[in-house]
Amino acid sequence: MDKDFRKNQDRAPIAEALEAYSSERVVPFDVPGHKHGRGNPELTEFLGERTMTLDVNSMKPLDNLCHPVSVIKDAEELAAEAFGAKAAFFMVGGTTSAVQAMVFTVAARGDKIIVPRNVHRSVINAMVLCGAIPVYVDPGAHEELGIALGMQLVDIEAAIRDNPDAKAVFVNNPTYYGICSDLRGIVKLAHTHGMLVVVDEAHGTHLSFSDRLPVSAMEAGADMASVSMHKSGGSLTQSAFLLVGSAHPLCEAESDSDAKSTGNDPEENREPSIDPAYVRQIINLTQTTSGSYLFLSSLDLSRKRLALHGKELFDKVIDMAEYAREEINSIGGYYAIGSELVNGNEIFDFDKTKLVIHTLPVGLAGIEVYDLLRDEYDIQMEFGDFGNCLAYLSVGDRVREVERLVGALSEIRRHFGKDPIVSLPNSYIAPVVVLSPQEAFYADAEHIPFEKAIGRIAAESIMCYPPGIPALAPGEKITEEVLEYLRYAQEKGCQITGAEDASLKTLKVVKERTGY
């Protein structure tokens, strides 16, 4: 590690400023009104005095999140350096707020963004707010495991060809299940066509700190990334980073004009790049003006820890996950998925810290195993779906807890195991987007019988588990193919979510008006 880097990263400007502030014993005639906890003894007892003392508002020595000029600015620069980014923003509204800021930065009303069909709801919600239009790409699904995979280059290429006016490509790196698309390839492809690449790295904070893991967004040359520091990075829940990538090679070589483009710049033949000052404006549209210093300092200290010790920490996590996989696979029945699935295509790479356990061969649904672990063995998993459950391993885990998980899984198989369950079918239907998510959200809707819905525009989102890819989303045309698939999935026992009428006897559609 570079000596200067280490020296820089050893600092935590926000945490240090808070420390200094609390030792000065300043008389607080400002908000928050609990005044270092004195005004709320029960809460102070509950959360601890230290926490309350640190819960303060923006002030001169502590900088201001909306327009950072001192310690927050320094901390953001250190975060940018740690992640290899051009700029970093401290986010206090969850990774959702970072994802929203990415969408708002790259697209205005009517602009298109290429997204995987199983994109997180926060992205579609952001589109409802700004009026952007999604162009969906099939993420593919694993037949046996019943999980969505990654986007293939050929599909993205086709989407770009059909939508040359799209502003950006949106990528999950990795998915919840640890599946990665060919991010470097996507960046190259998108940039060649003048499109930006924005990355949801909610489940990939650790990628920047290990050479044993898939490439991170910044390393791959992406333009923006949302990083959930609070997931694998150890900061407090609701804190995140928004990163802006360094200008990519094409841009550096060819663009000599001032880079203040926002991605919707009408100027032709100009490589897109993102101006951090514009991103700041976008963030300030929706971000609180009194960001919590508990969140900010937790981001600051977690960044320091990852920058200085991330490699060793995540080496341990990877080793622990690999060990767990080996042990779980030796129980029999269960399949803890690993790098053997990587095929250079829709499973371009796999995040080895993810511990996904396929449970159908022991005759139990993933969600059943999830429930049994919690109810019978006091083990809380991250989630369970039809065919799998996921244990989230991070910097806070120890081998002894992994032993408990493995022990409990073997017990569950012994007590509750049944004949293997056959995977459910899944197929991908390319959606026909008629209205933008915003138009569909605000349109008047009505319920009509299922069979009569052909040709109408959906006003609700319907998803089948497995594989957790939407069959319909608001603003999309209801085709015969979609109805057939829904009927089939329902017959086969897939879990149908999102529909207001869970029986699917009726569907919620947009009221027909002239003009559409």
Next chain:
Amino acid sequence: MDLWFSEFHTPSVKLAIKVDKQLYSGKSEFQRIDVFESQEFGRFLTLDGYMMLTQKDEFIYHEMMVHVPMCVHPDTRKVLVIGAGDGGVVRELVRYDSIEHIDVVEIDEEVVKVAKKYLPFTACGFDDPRVQCHFEDGLKYVRHHEDEYDLILVDSTDPFGPGEGLFTKEFYGNCYTALKEDGIMVNQNESPFYANDARAMQRAHKRIHANFPICRVFQAHIPTYPSGHWLFGFASKKYHPVRDMHAADWKSLGIETKYYNTNLHRGAFALPNYVQKLLEAMEELPGNDTTTTLNGGTIRSSESNAKKGGKS
């Protein structure tokens, strides 16, 4: 010199022992290990500041853990001991010629090293050729063994720290699988007296009860443990701890003991009313009905403290 070791038994109660000198202090991968010399209790071992054993009263714990099941199942040949890095349990086990093999699984090798150097009065058992030590997580070890042991002794520390996994339902379930069809498991079962210990005792009992058809609790008096009133769990697939004891056979072995005898064996299973109530509350939980079906229908009747009261 006025040097004292003290340990909080509750936030407002503590035990203090005047220390003559400290013989060892070190930190392993798992815990802090200390050995002291005292006038009243002789040498004593603490882990993370918690009393594990003293030279003066360790015989009570170790004799009760070993001789109770050995008197019920004299044909014990293969034994698994989990924890027990001090060697006290092993010392008692090797006194039986009928035992052919003893596997000791201790997560922390340092404890064994320290015991061998400073606590020869318990560690002497490790020298027996029938004893094989494995330094790994007990939960992991037991998971990889099936239908193999006649007796499993769980000499755990506390339900927090490195011994935590040895108080879990999955661990007891894995022990059930590792035992032969007439196997017995005895575990350190905490104390009923102070609220925190009592909760740990109840949890352990509930989890063992969910895994074994016969699940009883017995007691001993151990002066240096919180409240002095300590419990052990007796979990078994087939043998009842009192009805199936072989008192005459055991006596004929001529094993000399300082605490244990066969009359005390019977009496140890007679519990105070308040303890019985605490245990019964765990056995009557609705979730425990599953026990019978869980073990694959092999269990016809469930023998428990609740059903039999203290009338053994």
